[in-house]
Structures are given as C-alpha cells and as structure tokens.
Amino acid sequence: MKTMIKTVIRAELSIMIFLSGLILHAQQGRDHFLIAEPVLRTEMVYEYSWDASSETWILKNTVKYEYTFENGETLVITTSDYLTGIPSGRTIYRYTASKVLKEALYQVYLAGSWVDNRRDTWIQDSDGRNIETIIQYFLNGVWKNISRYTDYQYEGGRLKQYTFQSWSGTEWVDSFHDSWYYDENGQLVLRTQIRFNDTPVNKFDYEIGEHNLRERMTIFSWSNNDWVGFTRRNYEYNRCGKTSAVDYQDFRNGEWVNTTRQEFVYGMQPLEYSRRQKVPVCHRGHTIYVPVAAVDAHLAHGDCLGKCLVEERGPFAESTSRQANRVAHPFTIFPIPALESITIRINPGSLQIFERIELTDFNGNVVRTIRVNDENEIVIQRGNLLPGFYTIRLHGQESFSQVIVFK
Helix, strand or coil: CHHHHHHHHHHHHHHHCCCECCCCCCCECCCCCEECCCCEEEEEEEEEEEECCCCEEEEEEEEEEEEEEECCEEEEEEEEECCCCCEEEEEEEEECCCCCEEEEEEEEEECCEEEEEEEEEEEECCCCCEEEEEEEEEECCEEEEEEEEEEEEEECCEEEEEEEEEECCCCEEEEEEEEEEECCCCCEEEEEEEECCCCEEEEEEEEECHHHCEEEEEEEEEECCEEEEEEEEEEEECCCCCEEEEEEEEEECCEEEEEEEEEEEEEECCCCCCCCEEEEEEECCEEEEEEHHHHHHHHHCCCEECCCCCCCCCCCCCCHHHHHHCCCCCEEEECCCECCEEEEEECCCCCCCEEEEEEECCCCCEEEEEECCCCCEEEEECCCCCCEEEEEEEEECCEEEEEEEEC
C-alpha cells in the first residue's frame, strides 16, 4: 500500500510542476496596451533533505526543467542536474487529434541512454472528462499493467469517485473506491479510499487556509481499527499565490518528522507576445504591468509573475485592520473520526466572531443548526445521525468549513 501512496504522490507532483495559465487573455487597457496573462512553468526545483543533528535543511540537488513545444502543446519536459548538466528524467506527452492529453511516457537517463520506466494512458468521454486511466511500468523489456482507475463519477463538474483496480496478472481486480469531498468553495478537503467490504485503506485530509489556498495535505493509513499518520505535506506560497515550497514529513514514533523539501522557481513560457502586450507582476506588494522583455529583471530581484494575492499598496490595497482580522485556522475540531460527539474549539486569540454552526450531510442538507453565544468550546452530540461524512460550517464575519466523520 505504501507503494500505491508513493505513486499517487508522484502523480500529484507531476501535475503541480506542469504549466499553469494555459489560456491567453487580452483586453484593451486605458494606456492602450494589451494585458496578457502570463503562462507560467517550473524552471528550477531546489531539493533539500532534513539534517536532524543540526535541525536544518541541507541542499542536496538542483533540478533544471527544459521544455519542447510544438503547435502550442508541451511535447517533452526534461529534467537535469543544474550543476553537472547530466539528465535525470524526461516526460513525453502525446495528444489526440483534438489536442486532448492522452498519454505520458516517463523515462530515466541511465548509462547515457533514455530508458522507459512508466506510462500513463487516459481515456476521455465526449466532454473531455477522464473515464479511464491505466498505469503501466516497463519491466524486463515489456510493458506490464499495474493499476487502473475506472468507473469515474462526477458531480457538478467535479470528480466525485472512481474505482482503483490492480492487475492480477490476467485481469483487473477491484481494490477500493477513491471518493473526493469538497467544501462550499469547491476546494478538495477530503479523500477516502475504502475497500468494497467497507474496510478503510487510506484517507487524505486537506487543510484550506487563507485566500482559499491549500496549507497542508495529510495521509493517514487504516491500522488496528484506527487512522494512523503516514505522511504529509506543508505548502508555502509566493505573493502571487503560486506554490513556492513544499515540506514533506513522515509520521515516526508518534511524531511528525521532516524528511525533504522542495522550492520552486517559475518562469514564463515564451509565447509570441506583441510589443504592445504587458503582463502583471507583483512588485513589492503592488500589481504592475510590465513589457515581456522586462520580466526577467523583475524576477531577478524577487518579484513574482501574476497579480498580487493581496494588494499591500496602491488604490486596491487592503486596510491594515482587514489584514489583521484574517485568520487561516480560527478553530479546531476533534476527534475525527468521532463516535458519540465532536468538539469545536475556537482558537485562543482568534478575532473571528461566529453566530451559528451548521452540520450538513453528504448531499448538503442541513441536519443540525447550533447558535453560538460567545462559547470557546461547542460540543455537538451525534444523536441519531447515521455513520458517514458530514460538513461543519461556521458562519460569522467569514464562513469556514471542515469535513468530519462519524463512525
């Protein structure tokens, strides 16, 4: 099962370091120039390992990314050691005639040659949604089936569930359902992997913080009738809201231990911009628009590509009081999963004032409403609620939500 988890992590990482902002928008500005949204790509990744003796991150490797394009599509992404120039891996992308991604071939560089390692194949329906994913590895000179995602289910345009299958050697065998749950803002907050006999396998908890950005992803494994911490990621962002670093931790001997860290450097995909086009750059907390030729100079002194997540200066700057009132995590809910009741504890020092709490079922129906009267701890009894997933929503100056589970 740990191998499966690592496969999921690698797949998510490959998505994160791919291109973002694939659509170019333009509009006429007051100063008669065109505003173009920059297409970002990962240029460099700094990889660190944790040194327990000195309690510091030690730089171990610097990975450089290079891209090959054709007709606006990314065909190849190659990674290499920045200092030696020696290649390490590459991904070759193949598309359908309608330019829908259908295959990714992962290769490693060994003894001066590229060697096939893994192949992911996607099949989509007429709406462009995945209906099947097949993962294969190149072993002993042949491609061998490893896993398949099938029976995709969608709701409101978002993935709701799929079935994970393993290859037995002769046929695909159902392993578990992978179910996805979202908050009212459309952010993924929970994934569960449950076998067909209702035995839990893994769960992925996603913590959403300030500006609706993911702050943490924690993976738990089911062991001895309880969820046990396995691994987690902590996310950091630049002023433009782009992931700037990820810390990886493992759960060992009852505590979370740092293992590795990645820091990301972004650049702009070279498109055919006209001289009248400018792109947004977050410069010292204020969004400005600069010619494409000036982007590299701005990035060199610490600016980021894109609009500022928070305007600290200028006509759209947030007031100091408003910035001070934003709290990423104003409450804590425990235990999860729960048996008889759950407790909501308002974090000390929180400036949030809540008026009511709603408990909703999986379908979004409100099954319980609790008025809040300056309590720091609110206990919600389960009563006759059935086992399953529910959402706690706290309403006040701002609204927050978190998925809970009753056994």
